[in-house]
Amino acid sequence: GQQLNQSPQSMFIQEGEDVSMNCTSSSIFNTWLWYKQEPGEGPVLLIALYKAGELTSNGRLTAQFGITRKDSFLNISASIPSDVGIYFCAGQANNNDMRFGAGTRLTVKP
């Protein structure tokens, strides 16, 4: 089940704006992952983070693994209409259990 607190639940933004979302947990994770899911499809991996403090970019996307290992954020710069979807964070603990956040639903208005 979900043990990650992901916020915000939803965002309505104008094309061109930057977006920020985050996940927090009471548990420590070894790996943080960010996925994007589009309607009718399964989640697709965007960024994987393996080390506390790690900052990784994938095009307009940037994600960071929090120093405490209990949080992560994802930023999207200069949003475009195709950024629409649900973004999920996932954390993987020592026992390799994967936990997912509830998702952030992003809507981008042209």
Added chain:
Amino acid sequence: KAGVTQTPRYLIKTRGQQVTLSCSPISGHRSVSWYQQTPGQGLQFLFEYFSETQRNKGNFPGRFSGRQFSNSRSEMNVSTLELGDSALYLCASSLGQGIFYTFGSGTRLTVV
């Protein structure tokens, strides 16, 4: 390299029936996990199989079961379907523990 393939994509069943969903992982991936996704509950973990053995199980009733074959393909079965079982069922494969998932497109099950 082919991705994770789930069949069928869509399914409509009647309450009380049973259903079997199939998942073919990426070639070489030995771990297959199943999730149920509903708008209200998000991604809920069902079970994980590795080398034909169930390694982890989520908090779902015994009506939900699964298995994995020697070629790593996996099936999940839901018996005595209830309306609340309507959901998108996602399968994800990985090389093994500690390695991130690749998801399939899911099977959307509607129980009427």
